[in-house]
Amino acid sequence: MDGNMEHFTQTKSSARADAASAPIKVDCQNIDVYYGDKQAIEDISLEIEDRSVTAFIGPSGCGKSTFLRCINRMNDTIESAKVTGKIFMDGANINDPSIDPVLLRSRVGMVFQKPNPFPKSIYDNIAYGPRIHGLASGKAEMDEVVENSLRKAGLWEEVKDRLPAPGTGLSGGQQQRLCIARAIAVSPEVILMDEPCSALDPIATAKIEELIDELRERYCIVIVTHSMQQAARVSQKTAFFHLGKLIEYGDTERIFTNPEHGRTQDYITGRFG
Amino acid sequence: MDGNMEHFTQTKSSARADAASAPIKVDCQNIDVYYGDKQAIEDISLEIEDRSVTAFIGPSGCGKSTFLRCINRMNDTIESAKVTGKIFMDGANINDPSIDPVLLRSRVGMVFQKPNPFPKSIYDNIAYGPRIHGLASGKAEMDEVVENSLRKAGLWEEVKDRLPAPGTGLSGGQQQRLCIARAIAVSPEVILMDEPCSALDPIATAKIEELIDELRERYCIVIVTHSMQQAARVSQKTAFFHLGKLIEYGDTERIFTNPEHGRTQDYITGRFG
Amino acid sequence: MPDHIVTAFTDELEHLSANLLRMGGLAESMIMDASRAVATFDLELAREVIKRDRAIDELEVEAEKAIIRLIALRHPMAGDLRAVLGAMKLAGDIERIGDLCKNIAKRCLELNGDENRAAVKGIERMSRAVSHQLQMALDCYLRQDIEAAKTVLDMDDDIDDHYTSLFRETLTYMMEDPRQIGSNTHLIFMAKNLERIGDHATNIAKAVYYMVTGEATTGAKVESRLADDEGEQR
Amino acid sequence: MPDHIVTAFTDELEHLSANLLRMGGLAESMIMDASRAVATFDLELAREVIKRDRAIDELEVEAEKAIIRLIALRHPMAGDLRAVLGAMKLAGDIERIGDLCKNIAKRCLELNGDENRAAVKGIERMSRAVSHQLQMALDCYLRQDIEAAKTVLDMDDDIDDHYTSLFRETLTYMMEDPRQIGSNTHLIFMAKNLERIGDHATNIAKAVYYMVTGEATTGAKVESRLADDEGEQR
Amino acid sequence: MLETFGHLPVAWLLFAVLAAAAFMAFYVGRTQAVGIARGYTSQLNSQPNYHGYFVAMATIAPAAIILFLYLLFGESLVRAQIAGELPERIRALGELELGQYIDRISEHATRRDALATGNALFDATSDRYTDLVGLSRIGAILLAVLAAAGGFFFGRSRLSGDFRARARVEDGIKFLLFLCAAIAVLTTIGIVASLLFEALRFFSRVNVFSFLFGTEWNAQTGADFGAIPLFFGTFLIAFLAMLVAAPIGLFSAIYLSEYASPRVRSIVKPILELLAGIPTVVYGFFALQFVAPIVRASATWINGLPFIPDGFLAAQPTSALAAGLVMGIMIIPFVSSLSDDVINAVPQTLRDGAYAMGATKSETVKQVVMPAALPGVIAALLLAVSRAIGETMIVVMAAGQRAQITPDPTADLTTITVQIVALLTGDTEFDSAKTLSAFALGFVLFIVTLIFNLIALRVVKKYREKYE
């Protein structure tokens, strides 16, 4: 795994190539997910590009969130969930039992539907991850990590004067950006977002979308959204899920102007049902 | 502005039944709402047309829901809320202390953000309102009321075989339509909807929107939504609220293509903040 | 394709397309009437054609409004979006066809009635071809038929040939009888207008192609060919 | 107007408008170059102008793609929507201007170099006026200036007058020297093309007017006036 | 006749009569409303049933008030009348004796099978008493019936199509509900008043400071009232109990809410709750019979070890340690279930957030869940302490009676609650300092626990609000 990671850092450091030449970051092969007896995901294979935003859309219950949670093995925390298939990240199968999900999750950040800042200070919210992973070796270094993360999340200017204030005191949109900053702080390679704006109003949503667009330059971002408009706005690639299956996957522009599959077309144009 | 409107409604009338001839159903005059010391609504005057859909939009906290709740005096149930101003419905000021809010609410139905069927059978959900208002004098009559309401809400075909089943067992979209049917059952004149689709997926949302469009033929419908797209899709008139004030009110088409007020333009085009 | 869950959306789309077809029908009749007016030197008819353009213009205004309305309020996606954008192009093209017909009719008023019959016949023949092309184009819009659309594209070559020969012919008449230069110039312009109508019919076919397949109308190859149609020589 | 919260949206809109201005600039230079080619009988320059149309066409394809993309992915509303739809019109008009210039250049190749100087001068003069009009139109697009747009609309009358007199003049030459009928016809068409370019510039101004005010470009009064411009007589 | 009434179980009879009246009134009101509406009941402001309820309410309420007043003051009136009628020599007895005398009469008079005592005056007064009671009852009942009738006609007269019967009925219901809520408040007032009253009486005899800061306690003999040893014993035992309960309860809660599978949870949680359901007297018995001997044996064994001075530990048959240990066990479920609630109230999204950051479970618990739950947990512990302080039966049975200050947990210590029970069990006169000292102790106990509770409840409330 050591070698893999090295490989990774190399491709990463080769600056921000254009999106077209972006290499595959996550390669999912034949993923099935069962909740107890119920099959939630059926044989999904999908390649997710680095340094771009991939959106998962589909009607509720289509399995898009479930699939997203495979990528950082959050399904492990659900007792009855069973995941089969392989997910390669930089060549290593993360579903391999030898992979420690704890380490994996430090490489694959996640942002949830409802903003969930820890009931700590803004500073500690950000510092939490680096601290448990030992990423900063002193107060000064930690300060730097915190500032950088907040800057990247576009929150620095708004909170720099009140870092010791509790994170829960921020507005909804700010909280969500704080959660994104928190995810960034452990220097992940992939950031998963599970309907990150569904609890926010249009303005806060727009701000998050703007942020996502900025983050795209450094991270591989996967976003689940039930708003097609949002998928259209923020993503470069869109995957359409239906009944636990992947129906269509391709460039967002194409999906929204000229989808190949009838089901996709029906869903996008509001003809389902 | 008046001239504009006339011009507009006329050009529209060639395409659809004329909404222009609809009389004013609810006439709000100088409404102020205070929550404790905080003023939530500032001097809003607004005329709502009968047999059309009026949408209230605006950023969260702009007072659109608060204003909606003035129309059936739901704010009475909030201890600290104080409403001043006059709201005429068919000539009677509903804010008059002599008006019983309970009776008012049987004339002004309401549908809420989260589908909230009673944990009773589908039948009883619908029958409850007519029962307490003594609207049906026998089992047969009640059956008729229930069937009619469900039909109008486009739910009859889906549930007619399981009327004794609990209403909470339906899907989210069906529950919301059940709630609409329940509101219809007491033969209201006005139906208020407070973000009726925010808890639903796009398909269920589309169905509700379709239903709203159908109901428009019989009722005066007022809908609060934080989705501008939804307001655009379902309403004939749109009111834009900001910081407790009514910024702009007019034909939906005009508001979305050529708003007069800069704030409206900024909000609609996503330039707020 | 199934209907939208929100039937009003389907209704509006259908209403738009019906409007366009109505416009197309009007334009078609204008082409025929204008050419008949030229052939029979029927100034009344010519004046009537001129008036009729107003109807098309109004329909276009309405269609454009409906389109803006659809885009602003319904946010069409995928096929719907293409249909709406295609309709926008269509409306523009049909409106232009109307204008061109009106122009033919106006020029008809400038004629003196004793123009070279052959040239007038040529105009009539050409207008028949153009009208047929437009009819085909509208038909393929109605049926969303890309095969038919391709035929329409091919038909344009014939019309260009028509125009070129008519141009040459008229030029010859002009040289023969310089007194006729004025009215012959009008005939040339009429032919040019008909040729332009053909181009617009082609555009309609291209728009249909785009609507159905999602492939750019302005695809480099087709585009360049059509742009060249501008001139009468190649 | 403040920027969008989502800067990418503002970026895309700005990129689109920059593209259009670039197209406009190109078209402007093509008008001048084409008329210069006619005046100096510079066939090289004419050929170069013909080639340059390709660039405009490509820019238009790009702009149209960007517009569809914007509508499909960004759902522009209100002012943004008008800007996008207006841009769509603009792109079409500028592309047409390019085509017309190319046509002028092509016709230039058909000339023999000893045409009536007065007529050629007339073309040059007219092209200067048209070019100026286009420049103004683009300028009012850049500055979103409706006052300027109104001036552009007024300018069109001048150009029409230009065209009418040029048409009459050339007709006279043709009658005087029937051998020159061929090339003079080309000159008439060139003038007609220039007049058409003027119409498109007017269209641009109308589009700007619509973008800024939201009032229909196709407003009945303005529309009828512009439709009449179609013909050279009034 | 009067005599019969004087002996009748009127309560039941009245209840039946009132119920019947209410039912009739309801029926009349409803019928009238239907009549007003002429069948179109939806035209009425309120449904016919509410008109019925309204009339019923109007009928019963005044009668009920009269009867209630009679219950409160009727007997006093009779007694006052009797006192007035008694001969001068008895009236001269003084208030206390007079009262006792009338008590005896009243007791005699209300006994149905009472035999004549032979004391002529007494027997006569007794008979008179019975008559007066009967008379007052008849009066009260007549009044009530009149009031009911008045109410009934008033209620009927109000009915009309526009009459807001529903609103009136609901006002009535709301008032009834309010009365019920007031009882809870009255209880507190009662507690404070009675404790304060008796405590003040005590402090009028014993100096407050010598009570609060004295180190000698010999209440049974009425000699010394220095409560420090009791406070010491109370807090020592509470401390021992918390030493057991806090870690075990807290860790159980954490394990159950964070680690245990639903199956384990569904088994273990009821088991812990079982501990909470066991009455304290059972714990007392357990402490006395099982734990205390073990503690004593262990202490004896330790005393027997080399290097340990003889008699190092007291090794008493009842000891603070035994009581503390068992009290600790008793409090475990208290701590664990409160903490469990608090921990569960921490939103799952927070945990997901931490897991998604790459935290292990224990890191999540220690660094995210517990800090979030901390206020709640502290409140839970405070409540547990308050509970330990106020706990009675375990200490009564297993802690001992000796008021002393010693850090030796195997010694027998006494506590506030033990002393209260000791002082108040059996026949008590409310006049002696001995008895009154119990109230003073109770007052201290109440105040101390009140402070703990107030703090804890406040914290809990704040905490709840945070996650709502």
Next chain:
Amino acid sequence: MSSPTEGPANTGSFVTEEALRRLKKRHGAEARFKLYGQLAIGIAIVALVTLLISIFGQASSAFSRHVLSYDLNIEASYVDPDGTRDPDEIARNVSGFNLMLQDQLADEFLPEDADRNVQRELYGMFTRLAVLPIARATADSPETIGSEQIFNVALADDIDLFLKGGVSARKSIEIGEVAAGEGAIESGVTLTLASQDATEKLGATLTELTRTDVDNAPAVALIKAGNTWYRLEGSEDRNLSLTYLAGPRMLPSNGAATEALVLAQSQENRTVTDRQIAWTEILRAQGRIKSKINTTLFTNSDSTYPELAGTAAAIVGSLLTMLVTALLAIPVGIFAAVYLEEFAPKNKLTSLIEVNINNLAAVPSIVFGLLGAAVFINFMGLPRSVPLVGGLVLGLLVLPTVIIASRAALTAVPPSIRTAALGVGASKTQSVFHHVLPLAAPGIMTGAIIGMARALGETAPLLLIGMVAFVAEVPDGPMDESTVLPVLIYKWSTGAERAWEPQTAAAIIVLLVFLVLMNLIAIILRRRFERRW
């Protein structure tokens, strides 16, 4: 690693040796943390199990009881000296029956000249009231007087305890046959055993049991030779010197089988004398001692004699008290909760009421006892020791519990239900009584039952209002003097005789059964009607 803030470029650092070492440590901490939790739960469960085992262990002996089945000759001279055959008189004549039993026992077991101490020992095997059932039976059918009837007479609690293995550690051994016996019953007997081994075995057992005794007092051996019981006074080789205790007054015949019952404690240190043991063994050998289920535990009321004490009065007292409590606490509690949760305006006053109720729930129960003593007894002058007062006190005690549980149940009903009802034009009251209350009912009932269970187990406040009084009669109504189960348990647990211990444990079990039943109902309610929103 250079700087952790450079972005993803340095992610490789996660899998450094350092990171892996950290991870190992982290997983170690994880395992330890989990272990603490398991330990905590383990301790709690062990405590519970210990408690239950110790109580059930104690109680097990109280559920059976040894009786002597004795054929008693009902003699009129004792039981009906007046010859009236009046059932009331006969029933009341307990001492007559007692005398009769004593005399007939003495006839069987004692010589004429037995001294008073020995007599007292014999009579001590029964308590005076043990004849009560006989008296009642005889009173019911006076015609039996003069005839011989077989009765089961309850043995004294100490004898009962001895028979259940209590009183003293002991061991029964065979010590072979009698080789020779000489001496006299009155002055002492010397017995020679047939085998040397047996003697040694006896000696060894004696020393062994001596060692087990806490006080290190020498063990005692009772020897049975034939059917006669002796006490071992000393031994020399195979010769045992014995004192006669009980049984046929004859020297053992040669070859008769012998047994020794070795007791760790001498009779000075125990509640049963050697002679009583001997009689018990003889009666048992005759099969006249039987073990019977102890129904008196449920049928009898309190008594000063453990073997006759029962819980009947306390159970009825508890039920009456609970009735009063329920009538007060449940309706008032529910209504108060409804008022506070649904109707009360949110102002200082109601928040004060709220704080007040929450506090009240945490006020030590004994304070309620003080309240009861001060208000109900001292101020209002209600009688002491009656269920009415107890019920009122407990009612006030559990009132906040019921209110809080009801409020929790009411709050659990989502507000959307209320707004839904209001939205269709129901009034506030209608929305509460039509929707909210029915939905909250299971929760409220669960809370009420749990509150009642708490009241049922409550002791301390009742002590203060005098419900600790001795009550031998089953109370008739809420104004009768009575006691309740937990108080009874407390009282019994302080009893001096050891026989009270199992009795107390048994009463505890009775109480626990009631509590389990109530909790079971609560659980079933919760399971069946629980609704998750």
